[in-house]
Amino acid sequence: MDNLMTAQHAAGKVLVDPVFSVVKAAKDAAEKYGMEKVVNATAGTIYDDQERFSTFSTVADVMNDLSPAQMMNYAPIDGIPGYGEAAIKFVFGDSRPDSYLSAVATPGGTGALRHVFFNYADEGETILIPDWFWGPYRIIAGEFKRNVDTYQLFTKENNFNIESLQQKVLQMLKKQDRLVVLFNNPAHNPTGFSLNEEEWKATLEFFRDVAKDKSKHIVLLLDVAYMDYAGEPDKVREFFSLFGGLPENILVNVAFSMSKAFLAYGMRCGALIAISSSDKVIEEFQEAASYSNRANWSNVPRLPQELFVTLTNDSGLIERVNRERQQLRRMIEARAAIFTKEAKQLGLDFCPYTAGFFISIPSDNPQEQAKKLQEQYNIFLVPLKKGLRYAICSIPISKISGLAQKTKQVMEG
Numbered sequence: 001m002d003n004l005m006t007a008q009h010a011a012g013k014v015l016v017d018p019v020f021s022v023v024k025a026a027k028d029a030a031e032k033y034g035m036e037k038v039v040n041a042t043a044g045t046i047y048d049d050q051e052r053f054s055t056f057s058t059v060a061d062v063m064n065d066l067s068p069a070q071m072m073n074y075a076p077i078d079g080i081p082g083y084g085e086a087a088i089k090f091v092f093g094d095s096r097p098d099s100y101l102s103a104v105a106t107p108g109g110t111g112a113l114r115h116v117f118f119n120y121a122d123e124g125e126t127i128l129i130p131d132w133f134w135g136p137y138r139i140i141a142g143e144f145k146r147n148v149d150t151y152q153l154f155t156k157e158n159n160f161n162i163e164s165l166q167q168k169v170l171q172m173l174k175k176q177d178r179l180v181v182l183f184n185n186p187a188h189n190p191t192g193f194s195l196n197e198e199e200w201k202a203t204l205e206f207f208r209d210v211a212k213d214k215s216k217h218i219v220l221l222l223d224v225a226y227m228d229y230a231g232e233p234d235k236v237r238e239f240f241s242l243f244g245g246l247p248e249n250i251l252v253n254v255a256f257s258m259s260k261a262f263l264a265y266g267m268r269c270g271a272l273i274a275i276s277s278s279d280k281v282i283e284e285f286q287e288a289a290s291y292s293n294r295a296n297w298s299n300v301p302r303l304p305q306e307l308f309v310t311l312t313n314d315s316g317l318i319e320r321v322n323r324e325r326q327q328l329r330r331m332i333e334a335r336a337a338i339f340t341k342e343a344k345q346l347g348l349d350f351c352p353y354t355a356g357f358f359i360s361i362p363s364d365n366p367q368e369q370a371k372k373l374q375e376q377y378n379i380f381l382v383p384l385k386k387g388l389r390y391a392i393c394s395i396p397i398s399k400i401s402g403l404a405q406k407t408k409q410v411m412e413g
Ligand SMILES: Cc1ncc(COP(=O)(O)O)c(C=O)c1O
Pocket: 044, 107, 108, 109, 110, 111, 134, 184, 189, 223, 225, 256, 257, 258, 259, 265, 269, 270
């Protein structure tokens, strides 16, 4: 007998979160040297140019008007009445796919991703994600003994590497009949990359072709956590209309999160939305996702759901939120413009950034270089497997200039 109290599957599980450990180091440095001497480029939360945590006043106003029962009562297992429809309306806007649709409330995008990994991949099976990826995907999959494998997101020329995706999909489908393929789009974490319409069309054409083999079951999982920072609300949603009328053995799942879209990170609310040409697949989805809600968290916090339904059913309120969000989006764009311009001038390579919270720099030695940036310049960023991630969502514009140059210096040793 071994002397562990944990069951064997839980043995040795230690969470090393690369973001939150650097966040703490940045805070300590700010206390020691003063905030003005420190660049905290760690967390994926928006801080304004005065380094204040950003929120939307519209969201706060609506929240303050909720009754105690709206805040504190239990919610039905799959969401409060109207929540699913409100999520579908908000996420797709005018680009609603022409298919059967359904939605279940989840605690954040994380809850939605968890349900897809669990319900559409069997134990021991592998989920396909890009090689630049948000670390928790691996943790979420691993918790339930699902594996992840990666395809190369970019070619050497920094374009979308559809060949790598195709190769991996075909290779994996030789081993398993069920395959979840994840896209974090638009404004991908950690690179800020977004597929354009042509790239989506080519990708979907490939999957239509693969789906001619009816023994294969494909789930395309769209993680749209950063969608509303990728451009104008109507424009960034246009790609959804391409997802109508797909073969019945392709299910599309969209993981929606209120965390960034409404700056409501800690409220833990989102939705898992399904798109399918088969009403049976949709029915099955609804049952499985509701069952998983009950099994994992019973139900989803009521307060943010009430907030979301109130906001999205009032065009005046949602317009106000959109205006507030647009201001922050422009603030992030201005920061990114300075960073990318300086990087280009210096010849510092960075991943193809179109929009969003993060810019990443490919590196062979990210841990070491991140440490040097801390020690030499009090710059705190997140070292990833393949590079260095700057959360430009949290760096004030006054501290952006010079970051590219310091990064280059450290990388050149
Ligand atoms: C790529 C990506 N997907 C999903 C999420 C999920 O966020 P939440 O669970 O807060 O909705 C995050 C949060 O940082 C993220 O970066």
